[in-house]
Amino acid sequence: MKVAILGKIHQDGLDYLKSQNVSITEINDFDDQNSLSKISDVEGIVIRTMHLGEEILSKCSKLKIVARHGVGYDNIDLDYLNKKKIALAITGQSNAVSVSEHVMTMMLALSKNIFASDKLTRSNGFEYKSDLQDFFELYEKNILILGFGRIGQALAKRCLGFEMEVLVYDPFIDNKKIISSGCKPVSKTQGFKIADYISIHLPLNKNTENLISDDEFKLFKKNLILINTARGGIVNESALYNALKSNKILGAGIDVFEQEPPTQNHKLFSLENIILTPHNSALTLECRKRMSLESCMNIINFINDKSSLNKNNIVNLSNLNF
Ligand SMILES: NC(=O)c1ccc[n+]([C@@H]2O[C@H](COP(=O)([O-])OP(=O)(O)OC[C@H]3O[C@@H](n4cnc5c(N)ncnc54)[C@H](O)[C@@H]3O)[C@@H](O)[C@H]2O)c1
Numbered sequence: 105m106k107v108a109i110l111g112k113i114h115q116d117g118l119d120y121l122k123s124q125n126v127s128i129t130e131i132n133d134f135d136d137q138n139s140l141s142k143i144s145d146v147e148g149i150v151i152r153t154m155h156l157g158e159e160i161l162s163k164c165s166k167l168k169i170v171a172r173h174g175v176g177y178d179n180i181d182l183d184y185l186n187k188k189k190i191a192l193a194i195t196g197q198s199n200a201v202s203v204s205e206h207v208m209t210m211m212l213a214l215s216k217n218i219f220a221s222d223k224l225t226r227s228n229g230f231e232y233k234s235d236l237q238d239f240f241e242l243y244e245k246n247i248l249i250l251g252f253g254r255i256g257q258a259l260a261k262r263c264l265g266f267e268m269e270v271l272v273y274d275p276f277i278d279n280k281k282i283i284s285s286g287c288k289p290v291s292k293t294q295g296f297k298i299a300d301y302i303s304i305h306l307p308l309n310k311n312t313e314n315l316i317s318d319d320e321f322k323l324f325k326k327n328l329i330l331i332n333t334a335r336g337g338i339v340n341e342s343a344l345y346n347a348l349k350s351n352k353i354l355g356a357g358i359d360v361f362e363q364e365p366p367t368q369n370h371k372l373f374s375l376e377n378i379i380l381t382p383h384n385s386a387l388t389l390e391c392r393k394r395m396s397l398e399s400c401m402n403i404i405n406f407i408n409d410k411s412s413l414n415k416n417n418i419v420n421l422s423n424l425n426f
Contacts, residue, residue, distance in 0.1 A: 105124075105125070105148070105407060106126070106127045106128075106129065106145055106146045106147060107121055107126050107127070107129070107147065107403055108128075108131060108142075108146045108148070108149045109128060109129070110131050110149060110150065110152065110154055110156070111151065111152030111153065112132060112152070113152070113392075113396040114396035114397075116393045116396050117395075117396030117400035118130075118400075120401065121400050121403075121404070124408075126404070134154045140163075141163070144163045144164055144165065145164075145165075145166055146164060146167060147166050147167060147168050147403075147407060148167070148169045148171060148403035148407065149164070149169075149170045149171065150173055150400060150403065151170060151179075151180070152173045153174075153179055153364075156170065156179060156181065157181045158181050161184050161185070161188075161190075162184070167190050168191065168406065168407055169191040169192075169403050169407065170185060170190060170191070170192050171194075171195075171400070171402040171403050172399065173195060173395045173399045174199065175194045175195060175198075176307065176334075177194060178307070178308055178309075178335065180192060182419070182420065186420055186423045189424055191406055191418050192418070192420050193402035193403070193406065193417045193419070194417055195394065195398040195399050195402070195417065196254060196414070196417050197394065197414070197417075198386075198398050199255065199386045199391060200254040200255045200257070200258035201258055201390075202386045202388045202390065202391035203255045203259075203385045203386050204258035204259040204261075204262055205262070206333055206359065206381070206385035207259050207262075207303050207331050207357070208262050208263075210331050210333075210357030210381075211242060211301055211329060211331060213357075213379060214354070214355040214377075215239060215242060215329065216239045217236055219379075220236055220237070221233075221236060224236065242266045242267075242268050243268070244268065245300040245301060246268070246269045246300050246301070247263050247268050247269070247270055247271065247299065247301040247302070248271045248295035248296070248301070249270060249271070249272050249273070249274075249303055249305060250274070250292075250295075250303070250304045250306055250315070251274055251305035251307075252272045252274035252277045252281075252282060252285075252287075252305075253274075253305060253306070255305040255333075256303075256305035256306075259303055259305065260285055260286070260287050261285075268301075270286065270287040271287065271290045271298070271299065272287045272288065272289055273289075273295050274289075296323040297323050297325075299328060300327055301328070301330075301331070302330050302331065303332075303333070304331065304332045304333070304334045304339070306338070307335065308335035308336075308338055312338050313337050313338065314338075314339075315338050315339070316330070316338065316340065316343070316344075317339075317343045318343045320343075321344075321346075321347040321352055321353065324347075324352070326351070326352065327354045328353040329353070329356065329357070330353060330355075331356070331358075332358050332359065333360060333385045336361040336362040336364060341361070341362050341371075344358075345371050348372075348377050348378055351377075354377065355377040355378060355379075356379075357378070357379045357381075358379070358380050359380075359381045359382075359384065359385045361383070365382070398417070402417050402418075406418070410426075
């Protein structure tokens with residue numbers, strides 16, 4: 105069996121493929137048409153974040169499965185895969201812990217004014233600690249989680265550990281599940297008005313693009329900290345900039361951008377009340393190992409051993425002759 109790996113993955117997945125006698129083609133330069141032509145006879149593709157559209161997919165006549173190294177798949181032409189009955193897999197078991205820990209890190213660092221405290225300490229400002237702006241506990245604060253899937257649920261557990269009030273907006277999840285998880289279902293508007301923290305964990309699509317824009321910022325409390333580790337475009341960046349610049353909200357943590365990578369003169373870079381990370385909330389060593397192995401196992405199990413396949417990982421199962 106031949107498998108293409110588009111983008112660098114942890115060695116654990118490559119070792120696993122080798123143990124299954126797979127011939128591997130690794131490609132890291134996606135502008136090189138020559139190297140992309142080498143994948144025309146692969147049965148499986150593991151893909152990180154590059155765009156994978158019909159122009160490449162249509163050249164792969166033996167392709168049976170595309171395995172995302174991650175859970176979002178807005179970079180893949182799913183319509184084309186469905187038309188050709190090619191499977192699309194995600195690494196559903198891999199990401200939730202790393203991403204939800206990243207959210208906690210951003211919430212804590214922003215709430216506790218960690219960067220300003222560090223700067224003050226290093227600049228001989230120890231005696232001026234009382235001049236720092238107010239900082240806060242998470243204890244008994246309201247967090248609104250938008251999207252109660254794998255990551256939203258993992259975050260809820262961590263927030264409950266900090267004794268926060270966890271509000272959830274997810275119209276596709278039964279309220280009973282939200283309540284039995286120790287959380288409170290709310291409408292979007294109700295949540296927006298009472299949240300001290302909002303964290304976003306839903307997919308980017310036509311319904312969620314600009315979900316948070318100028319009108320929503322008008323509803324928020326002044327002490328709101330907004331975290332987006334889901335996808336750029338769910339929060340409108342201009343509206344976010346204006347809200348932070350005019351102190352309409354307290355702060356934000358952003359791991360994902362409307363355009364990635366963002367331009368060097370991106371206006372959010374000029375603000376102090378925001379933490380920015382380079383779409384790396386799922387890139388802890390543990391998570392990279394899990395995503396690498398799970399994406400490769402999705403391919404092998406789908407092609408060779410369907411009884412071992414985690415069917416929840418196959419996004420378009422109902423479209424396949426399975
Ligand atoms: N920053 C990163 O590196 C990183 C890593 C992993 C995942 N992600 C992103 O995080 C997001 C969540 O991932 P997940 O694994 O938890 O996904 P998931 O599919 O398990 O959960 C998504 C949840 O969103 C809900 N939802 C969908 N549309 C909604 C809407 N309009 N309003 C409210 N709820 C809605 C669904 O019902 C579902 O419960 C995805 O966008 C994914 O791409 C980012």
